[in-house]
Amino acid sequence: xxxxxxxxxxxxxxxxxxxxxxxxxxxxxxxxxxxxxxxxxxxxxxxxxxxxxxxxxxxxxxxxxxxxxxxxxxxxxxxxxxxxxxxxxxxxxxxxxxxxxxxxxxxxxxxxxxxxxxxxxxxxxxxxxxxxxxxxxxxxxxxxxxxxxxxxxxxxxxxxxxxxxxxxxxxxxxxxxxxxxxxxxxxxxxxxxxxxxxxxxxxxxxxxxxxxxxxxxxxxxxxxxxxxxxxxxxxxxxxxxxxxxxxxxxxxxxxxxxxxxxxxxxxxxxxxxxxxxxxxxxxxxxxxxxxxxxxxxxxxxxxxxxxxxxxxxxxxxxxxxxxxxxxxxxxxxxxxxxxxxxxxxxxxxxxxxxxxxxxxxxxxxxxxxxxxxxxxxxxxxxxxxxxxxxxxxxxxxxxxxxxxxxxxxxxxxxxxxxxxxxx
Amino acid sequence: xxxxxxxxxxxxxxxxxxxxxxxxxxxxxxxxxxxxxxxxxxxxxxxxxxxxxxxxxxxxxxxxxxxxxxxxxxxxxxxxxxxxxxxxxxxxxxxxxxxxxxxxxxxxxxxxxxxxxxxxxxx
Numbered sequence: 001x002x003x004x005x006x007x008x009x010x011x012x013x014x015x016x017x018x019x020x021x022x023x024x025x026x027x028x029x030x031x032x033x034x035x036x037x038x039x040x041x042x043x044x045x046x047x048x049x050x051x052x053x054x055x056x057x058x059x060x061x062x063x064x065x066x067x068x069x070x071x072x073x074x075x076x077x078x079x080x081x082x083x084x085x086x087x088x089x090x091x092x093x094x095x096x097x098x099x100x101x102x103x104x105x106x107x108x109x110x111x112x113x114x115x116x117x118x119x120x121x122x123x124x125x126x127x128x129x130x131x132x133x134x135x136x137x138x139x140x141x142x143x144x145x146x147x148x149x150x151x152x153x154x155x156x157x158x159x160x161x162x163x164x165x166x167x168x169x170x171x172x173x174x175x176x177x178x179x180x181x182x183x184x185x186x187x188x189x190x191x192x193x194x195x196x197x198x199x200x201x202x203x204x205x206x207x208x209x210x211x212x213x214x215x216x217x218x219x220x221x222x223x224x225x226x227x228x229x230x231x232x233x234x235x236x237x238x239x240x241x242x243x244x245x246x247x248x249x250x251x252x253x254x255x256x257x258x259x260x261x262x263x264x265x266x267x268x269x270x271x272x273x274x275x276x277x278x279x280x281x282x283x284x285x286x287x288x289x290x291x292x293x294x295x296x297x298x299x300x301x302x303x304x305x306x307x308x309x310x311x312x313x314x315x316x317x318x319x320x321x322x323x324x325x326x327x328x329x330x331x332x333x334x335x336x337x338x339x340x341x342x343x344x345x346x347x348x349x350x351x352x353x354x355x356x357x358x359x360x361x362x363x364x365x366x367x368x369x370x371x372x373x374x375x376x377x378x379x380x381x382x383x384x385x386x387x388x389x390x391x392x393x394x395x396x397x398x399x400x401x402x403x404x405x406x407x408x409x410x411x412x413x414x415x416x417x418x419x420x421x422x423x
Numbered sequence: 424x425x426x427x428x429x430x431x432x433x434x435x436x437x438x439x440x441x442x443x444x445x446x447x448x449x450x451x452x453x454x455x456x457x458x459x460x461x462x463x464x465x466x467x468x469x470x471x472x473x474x475x476x477x478x479x480x481x482x483x484x485x486x487x488x489x490x491x492x493x494x495x496x497x498x499x500x501x502x503x504x505x506x507x508x509x510x511x512x513x514x515x516x517x518x519x520x521x522x523x524x525x526x527x528x529x530x531x532x533x534x535x536x537x538x539x540x541x542x543x544x545x546x
Contacts, residue, residue: 005444006436006527006528009436009437009439009440009444010433010436010439010528012439013433013435013436013438013439014435052528054498055498056433218438218439221435221438221473221475222435224475225435225474225475228475228491228492229490229491229492234475234491237475274472275472275473275476278472278476279475279476282476282478282491285478285489
């Protein structure tokens, strides 16, 4: 790896912590971002000459503070720190300065930085864009590409979202235990939104958008390093790893979705699966179940199955039932119905699905699953109606295509039956 | 003599590598390992999962206490190790140097192995 690539990786991995500490110091997001930017430029000049510092985060915070102080000196309150040349040349001094940054504060700093992105007044897509820009430091151009909008439009959205959180005020007081837990919950949900934005991609944009999954996993690992004993953070990170592990098998050459049963499992990323399974295993020891852990456990059962027919559907059914209790939702019941169909047959599954019609009548997957069950029960005319409804509700060409394959199957089966009758 | 070469690196930096960087680094390391294997000097090699997957056990009185996370919070983390047969420290340091060139930015610690039993001696 070239020196520049190493510095680049070091800067982007240090960014959340360094920026979060600068935000605490300057109490203003724009000033903090500018200071970090400044410190990064100095790192690019200084690190190749002096070698990378032992603690890049501390270096960037100190240099960033220095750089931002010129702006702030007008207020006359702040004193200057030594220039960065002496910071990385003089080992003792660096150690001394690093000690002045309270390590324990980092956790709350990073949580705060992530938390300001989840402002409830911001729609989910803005929260995601903001987190990618501020926390991950992705260039606006790349975020715009991932959201399939122009760069100028994305720039404007991010600027507006920032104005919103600035006017709302950033919560600087150290959170108490309850607030911390609430923030962690909100941040975990936002990280999973980032992940899903990438995971739901189809068509020609798969490669660009799946980069969002990588970012979300990095954020998950960051949270986990700061909160190593939180089983739900383990569950979230495991869930993302286990789902993203299937990435290369989830789309065909044209970017169309390949269903789980039809995926080439040799394309699954074994490294991610191993890490995901290890985290599920670790979380279970805490005996404090939660929605992310339950979903991760379901993904783990899929990941453990060498072939589709090895899948432990009975266990998956039980996990969905647990998830239903924790987070009642007709969509979860619909997912559970798929497991019930595999474990106990289509009849039992259909009994679970029919009552959902009131609430899921305009939901694509409801009609897709219903059609799939009716087809298995040989109720072809009703199945065709359900599939037609699904196609009319499809949100993308890929979804519609999925159903057309089912419809083709229906006609082929009917044709074969007619053939037999005639023969 | 058998030497353990322990690879320490900032795991968040390694985690920020792009897939291409990751693959390029693994390919460079594979080349070093192939040379050593051809000379019959390479023992087991392990790459460890991130410390976020670690748990640590310590006794609290008579009770085992299991803590999530690695043994110690450090700037660099133990990410993997190699066992290599070398005639002396000089040669072991040379292997460490080749590994460091293939996987730069971290620290490679060379530790002579006192006891090595790939298969438990009592079996």
